[in-house]
Amino acid sequence: MLLTDLSTGATARVRSISADADAVLRLREMGLRGGALVRLDTVAAGGARVVSIGAARLAVDRATAGLIDVEPS
Numbered sequence: 001m002l003l004t005d006l007s008t009g010a011t012a013r014v015r016s017i018s019a020d021a022d023a024v025l026r027l028r029e030m031g032l033r034g035g036a037l038v039r040l041d042t043v044a045a046g047g048a049r050v051v052s053i054g055a056a057r058l059a060v061d062r063a064t065a066g067l068i069d070v071e072p073s
Helices: 021-029
Strands: 010-018 035-041 048-051 058-062 070-071
Touching: 010 021
Parallel strands: none
Antiparallel strands: 010 035, 010 070, 035 048, 048 058
């Protein structure tokens, strides 16, 4: 299941990210990495996803969210 398929308010664990190395590195720096528990807070205009990772919140554009494989928890 992709992050784009997750329902608002749902929690999931990141399984993998299928982006280029620079994008994966940047997402990992922000805490979005394999094994991370994320909660989908909002789907913003244009399809961007706002997710919570612990106490942090970050926005991920729709194209990038479509590259993040998650497992509902």
